[in-house]
Amino acid sequence: MADTLKLYPTRPDKVYFYGTCLVDLFYPEAGMAGIRLLEREGIEVIFPQEQTCCGQPAYTSGYHDEARAVARRQLSLFPQDYPIVVPSGSCGGMMRQHYPQLFRDTDDQERAIGVADRVWELTDFLLNVCHIRLQDLGKPVTVAMHTSCSARRELGLGGTGPALLSQLDNVTLVEQARAEECCGFGGTFAVRHPEISGAMVSEKVSTLTDTGAREFVTTDCGCLMNIAGYAEKQDAPLEGQHILSFLWDRTSHDEGGSQ
Amino acid sequence: MNEQKASDTVDVREFHPRARAALADPQIRQNFRSAMDGLMGKRRTAFEGWDLEALRTLGASVRQNALAHLPDLLEQLEARLTANGIRVHWALDGDEACRIVTDICRARDAHSVIKGKSMVSEEMHLNHHLEQHGIDALESDLGEYLVQLAGETPSHIIMPAIHKNTGEISELMHDRTGTERSTDVEYLTASARQQLREKFMNADVGISGVNFAVAETGTLCLVENEGNGRMTTTVPPCHIAVTGIEKVVPTLADMSALLALLTRSATGQHITTYFNMISGPRRGEELDGPEEVHVVLVDNGRSGIYQDDELIDTLRCIRCGACMNHCPVYTRVGGHAYGTTYPGPIGKILMPHLIGLDEGRHLPSASSLCGACGEVCPVKIPIPDLLVRLRRESVDGDRLHPSVVRGHGAKRSTAEALAWKTWQWVHAHPAAYRLGTAAASHLRALQPDRLGAWTQYRSAPKLAARTLHQQVKDRRS
Numbered sequence: 001m002a003d004t005l006k007l008y009p010t011r012p013d014k015v016y017f018y019g020t021c022l023v024d025l026f027y028p029e030a031g032m033a034g035i036r037l038l039e040r041e042g043i044e045v046i047f048p049q050e051q052t053c054c055g056q057p058a059y060t061s062g063y064h065d066e067a068r069a070v071a072r073r074q075l076s077l078f079p080q081d082y083p084i085v086v087p088s089g090s091c092g093g094m095m096r097q098h099y100p101q102l103f104r105d106t107d108d109q110e111r112a113i114g115v116a117d118r119v120w121e122l123t124d125f126l127l128n129v130c131h132i133r134l135q136d137l138g139k140p141v142t143v144a145m146h147t148s149c150s151a152r153r154e155l156g157l158g159g160t161g162p163a164l165l166s167q168l169d170n171v172t173l174v175e176q177a178r179a180e181e182c183c184g185f186g187g188t189f190a191v192r193h194p195e196i197s198g199a200m201v202s203e204k205v206s207t208l209t210d211t212g213a214r215e216f217v218t219t220d221c222g223c224l225m226n227i228a229g230y231a232e233k234q235d236a237p238l239e240g241q242h243i244l245s246f247l248w249d250r251t252s253h254d255e256g257g258s259q
Numbered sequence: 260m261n262e263q264k265a266s267d268t269v270d271v272r273e274f275h276p277r278a279r280a281a282l283a284d285p286q287i288r289q290n291f292r293s294a295m296d297g298l299m300g301k302r303r304t305a306f307e308g309w310d311l312e313a314l315r316t317l318g319a320s321v322r323q324n325a326l327a328h329l330p331d332l333l334e335q336l337e338a339r340l341t342a343n344g345i346r347v348h349w350a351l352d353g354d355e356a357c358r359i360v361t362d363i364c365r366a367r368d369a370h371s372v373i374k375g376k377s378m379v380s381e382e383m384h385l386n387h388h389l390e391q392h393g394i395d396a397l398e399s400d401l402g403e404y405l406v407q408l409a410g411e412t413p414s415h416i417i418m419p420a421i422h423k424n425t426g427e428i429s430e431l432m433h434d435r436t437g438t439e440r441s442t443d444v445e446y447l448t449a450s451a452r453q454q455l456r457e458k459f460m461n462a463d464v465g466i467s468g469v470n471f472a473v474a475e476t477g478t479l480c481l482v483e484n485e486g487n488g489r490m491t492t493t494v495p496p497c498h499i500a501v502t503g504i505e506k507v508v509p510t511l512a513d514m515s516a517l518l519a520l521l522t523r524s525a526t527g528q529h530i531t532t533y534f535n536m537i538s539g540p541r542r543g544e545e546l547d548g549p550e551e552v553h554v555v556l557v558d559n560g561r562s563g564i565y566q567d568d569e570l571i572d573t574l575r576c577i578r579c580g581a582c583m584n585h586c587p588v589y590t591r592v593g594g595h596a597y598g599t600t601y602p603g604p605i606g607k608i609l610m611p612h613l614i615g616l617d618e619g620r621h622l623p624s625a626s627s628l629c630g631a632c633g634e635v636c637p638v639k640i641p642i643p644d645l646l647v648r649l650r651r652e653s654v655d656g657d658r659l660h661p662s663v664v665r666g667h668g669a670k671r672s673t674a675e676a677l678a679w680k681t682w683q684w685v686h687a688h689p690a691a692y693r694l695g696t697a698a699a700s701h702l703r704a705l706q707p708d709r710l711g712a713w714t715q716y717r718s719a720p721k722l723a724a725r726t727l728h729q730q731v732k733d734r735r736s
Contacts, residue, residue, distance in 0.1 A: 019727045019728075023727055024726050024728060025696055025699065025726060026721065026722060026723060027723070028723045028725065028727035028729075031727040031731075032727065032731075035731070047728075047731045049728060049732065051728075052687075052692045053686045058679050058683070059647070060650065061650065061675075062647070062651040062653060062654040062656040063651075063654060064651050064656045064657040064659075064660075065656060065657055065658055065659075066680060066683040069687050070683055070686040070687050073686070101644075105660075106659065149628075149630050149631070150630075153629070153631070154630060180631070181587050181629075181631070182627045182629035182631065184587070184627060186626070186627025186628055187627075187628075188624075189624070189625075189626065189627045189628070190627075190712070190713060192624050193278070193624070194713075194715050194716065195275075195282050196282065196591055196592060198716035199282050199288075199591045200587050200588075200627070201716065201717070225717070226717060229713075229716075229717030229718045229719070230716055232717070233714070233716065233717050
């Protein structure tokens with residue numbers, strides 16, 4: 001729960017970019033789009049090459065010793081006092097909300113809190129710290145949006161994606177039924193309980209296609225892999241994109257956008 | 260009646276087959292989906308115009324405060340109840356609570372018991388116990404009555420027969436009681452009421468649950484909609500209330516905040532049709548009410564939960580069921596799939612303490628950690644955090660914080676532990692990670708199309724040609 005009061009920093013000159021392992025391997029274009037959007041805002045982006053994974057998969061599986069060992073390596077990536085931006089509500093939520101708990105009663109507790117307090121989900125950062133103004137260069141399109149549960153509930157960002165999309169003049173955002181319901185990803189849940197997860201994503205794809213939109217955007221690559229992967233396997237007329245890729249592609253003069 | 264026998268033979272560990280069966284049953288899927296959609300809508304409407312966050316914060320603090328002073332409050336409650344003429348009994352576990360109830364019945368030579376809704380009595384398997392001792396117990400809450408007729412257990416803590424639709428209920432009542440088949444809900448309800456009335460008048464003992472026990476006044480509060488609670492607690496000559504020890508609140512004012520949250524969260528009602536405040540047996544000149552009132556305060560694992568700074572939050576629960584109504588897993592598989600007295604999110608964090616984490620090993624993992632349960636909980640129980648805590652305990656995953664829950668470590672497997680150790684090594688060695696991910700991207704043409712359970716429903720995610728690490732590096736050079 002986003003219980004704690006959020007105090008946004010003033011617009012910094014530099015940020016650390018924490019890409020996340022899913023973006024790194026499967027959706028690097030979303031990471032590059034995020035970097036370019038920040039740079040266009042005049043912010044220097046530092047990408048620590050030593051970054052790997054926030055530790056969440058092991059953490060939610062109960063393997064906290066292993067999660068802590070990996071997370072500890074990430075704590076040392078951000079020596080300066082710059083904000084840390086993450087193109088994911090899930091990994092951002094892990095670092096912001098759960099690092100203090102994971103390092104409770106350890107020598108790294110203070111360091112973990114120091115990192116957690118500087119972590120921002122990237123769309124939140126663009127909207128509320130950069131005060132970004134987007135100019136839509138794309139053709140008219142109708143899209144639906146799925147906000148990840150971690151972005152929505154853990155970080156309180158249910159309105160952030162829609163607020164960014166509303167700046168795009170040629171984009172019509174439609175809302176699917178039960179928009180706030182989980183898509184069924186849940187990390188290892190999807191493979192530990194495949195039938196339940198499958199039932200959840202099947203309904204998510206139905207409600208999304210019922211809107212008439214043929215494209216959806218999302219804040220998180222886990223949801224994207226799940227929803228778009230299901231739609232592809234079932235030949236449902238629905239394609240997905242990370243919201244950062246979508247925003248960059250529509251507002252960039254580069255031919256082919258972030259590709 | 261064999262519903263409790265049925266529940267005794269349910270193996271909680273067989274969660275997956277039951278979940279699969281429920282998922283494959285369109286009627287079950289439809290019954291739960293439409294019922295839960297309705298309940299979510301009602302709750303939303305009921306809280307319109309309220310500062311829900313402020314109210315939830317108040318609810319949480321009332322419960323936290325009550326738990327912080329639980330031992331003192333229980334002593335105060337006992338003293339006040341006793342002063343009011345209510346006899347107080349303490350039970351360490353379900354068996355002891357059953358024995359206490361049976362002894363009271365026997366002392367009165369009671370053979371017929373009418374019951375109001377009580378999840379603690381389900382937890383104790385009370386009906387089964389009474390039956391074994393030749394005492395006939397009839398459920399009087401309409402949902403519980405139907406579940407008992409069917410020889411089943413409740414599938415929801417507030418709406419026990421929510422898994423059945425009108426047609427199924429009509430068929431059941433026709434089979435078991437000879438009621439004419441009908442889709443007219445009023446007719447079916449009237450028919451059940453007819454049969455229950457007679458039982459109420461002839462019952463030797465009435466057994467009910469308790470929603471709140473108020474320490475300052477020694478008052479037992481009971482929320483209900485059918486009047487069966489009022490009948491159960493006033494018509495028979497003896498009333499026995501059974502409740503968990505965590506249900507105590509300090510004052511009537513505390514209770515009123517929780518009541519406002521409970522009814523709105525549970526059924527979207529501003530107030531229930533009946534709200535009973537029981538403060539003692541019939542007094543000399545009074546015409547109504549039981550001669551004897553007993554309360555059985557049941558521990559059954561609760562004092563164990565109480566010892567832990569994090570797990571104690573489990574005991575805040577006021578049993579509204581909102582976590583179930585909003586749970587995407589519960590909505591898909593229904594209450595019976597869990598195989599536990601309390602299903603859904605609250606069941607996943609409570610049942611491991613009652614049955615052990617060995618038997619309940621699958622419960623904490625059956626969640627996508629979406630957080631809908633924690634978001635709607637009227638007393639702000641951090642359910643997702645507690646699920647993670649229990650996942651950790653089920654694999655003994657933290658050397659810094661040793662496990663405490665009975666049956667911990669049962670889910671730990673050598674293979675999975677080794678897999679996470681390997682994962683740790685790769686991700687704690689950035690050079691190895693970069694080499695491995697770059698190699699995977701380079702060789703992505705060899706990526707398999709099938710990835711176990713993932714590709715049962717989805718296509719495999721496609722590795723990018725170059726990782727983000729590489730692309731960032733490419734730009735710099």
